[in-house]
Every structure is written in structure tokens, then in C-alpha cells.
Amino acid sequence: MENIIKYSFLLDIYGNLLTKKQLDIMKYYFEDNLSLSEIAKNENTSRQAVFDMIKRGEKILNKYEDNLSLFSIHLENKKIIDKIFENLEKIETDENIITIEEIKKLIKILGR
Amino acid sequence: MENIIKYSFLLDIYGNLLTKKQLDIMKYYFEDNLSLSEIAKNENTSRQAVFDMIKRGEKILNKYEDNLSLFSIHLENKKIIDKIFENLEKIETDENIITIEEIKKLIKILGR
Numbered sequence A, B: 001m002e003n004i005i006k007y008s009f010l011l012d013i014y015g016n017l018l019t020k021k022q023l024d025i026m027k028y029y030f031e032d033n034l035s036l037s038e039i040a041k042n043e044n045t046s047r048q049a050v051f052d053m054i055k056r057g058e059k060i061l062n063k064y065e066d067n068l069s070l071f072s073i074h075l076e077n078k079k080i081i082d083k084i085f086e087n088l089e090k091i092e093t094d095e096n097i098i099t100i101e102e103i104k105k106l107i108k109i110l111g112r
Helices: A002-017 A020-030 A036-043 A047-068 A070-091 A097-110 B002-017 B020-030 B036-043 B047-068 B070-091 B097-110
Strands: none
Touching: A002 A020, A002 A047, A002 A070, A002 B047, A020 A036, A020 A047, A036 A047, A047 A070, A047 B002, A070 A097, A070 B097, A097 B070, A097 B097, B002 B020, B002 B047, B002 B070, B020 B036, B020 B047, B036 B047, B047 B070, B070 B097
16 A cells, blocks of 8 residues: 555656556556556556556656655655644734745645 | 756765766766866776767656656755745744754754
8 A cells, every 4th residue: 555655756756757558557556556457457468467567667756766855855854844834823813824824825736 | 057957966965876986977077067078088098989978868857857857856945945945034032042042953854
């Protein structure tokens, strides 16, 4: 399950760097949760060929993550945003609430 | 000049995805501002070979930027951070200044 979340995210950021075919098969597997056999049938190929393509795709995605760390930065940023929101709530008053809401909106854009 | 800033930044984020030799030569050119002839002399190769390597490197960096947009996101984020800081200054009081400073510190980490 952890793997599925990880690779869904990696596909989301680095997916464009894969070939169209690689991306499709990885999405069937990690996003649509199709089985290897189901993908093989749809793609008119063998279960082993699908398995190999997913393993090769994982390797490529991990290479990008090792070099660019966008997934781990995203996870860190989520924690930092939580801390900022806690701090904003501490200083919120009837007078500044509109500005605080505006700040929260901008921070959510930063954390996207 | 604009190009130099752009490629210095692209090298900073995507540089690990180049070969060691490519990265070295691009850094000599875009960060240390050595001329093609100077780099050729140091690397014991021709001016043309250095030129070709830089052009190929630019192409690779642009391919990553086209797919991942980290440079343009960075530029957008800088504007958003400026807006957040303006808003924080609007609501700063003697009572909340310590928390506001803490928030600013966290936001700078988000924008790194």
C-alpha cells in the first residue's frame, strides 16, 4: 500500500519523463490497481513483459527521485505547512482573520 | 545575462541528471564564466567540442524543465512569498511579532 502511494506520487511528478507506453502501464498498475494479468490482456502482451516494464519504470522513477527528491521535499513541506497553520491560528483575532485567511490560501499554493 | 541566470538555476536543480563531464563543463561556462577557449584548453579538447557539449547540455536541461517546470514554479513561488510577507506585515503587532517571525522562517524553508 505504501508503495502504491509512493509510486502514484512519483508518476504524478516524473511521469512525463517516461515513454507513453511505460506511463500507461504504470498508471494501470499503480493508479487503477489493475493486476498484471489484466494489463497483459488489455495490452495484448505477456504478464512477464508487463512485470518487466513496471520494474524498469520503478527504477527510472527512483533514479529521478534520488536526484531531485521532489517526493521527500513534498512530504517535508506538508509538515512545515501544518506548523505554519498552527502558528497562524495562535495569532488569529477578529481584526486580522481576513488577512490570515488570505495568507492560508497563498501558503496552500506554495505547498502544491 | 538572462540565459546565464536561467542555466545556473537549471544546473542547480537538474545538474545531477547530467554526466559528471557535462556538468563540469556547463558549470565552468555558466557559473565560473570561463570562455569556450579557456574551457577547451583546461579540458585538453577543441573549442567546438566544448560548444557542442554545452548546447547538448542546454537541450537536456530544457527537456527536464519542460517536463517538470521547477524553474518556473520557483519564480512563481518567489512572488507568492512576497505577497505572504506583505500580508504578515499588515497584521504584525507587538503581541504577535515573535510568532510572525517564526512563520516567516518556516515560509522561507518552503520557498527554498
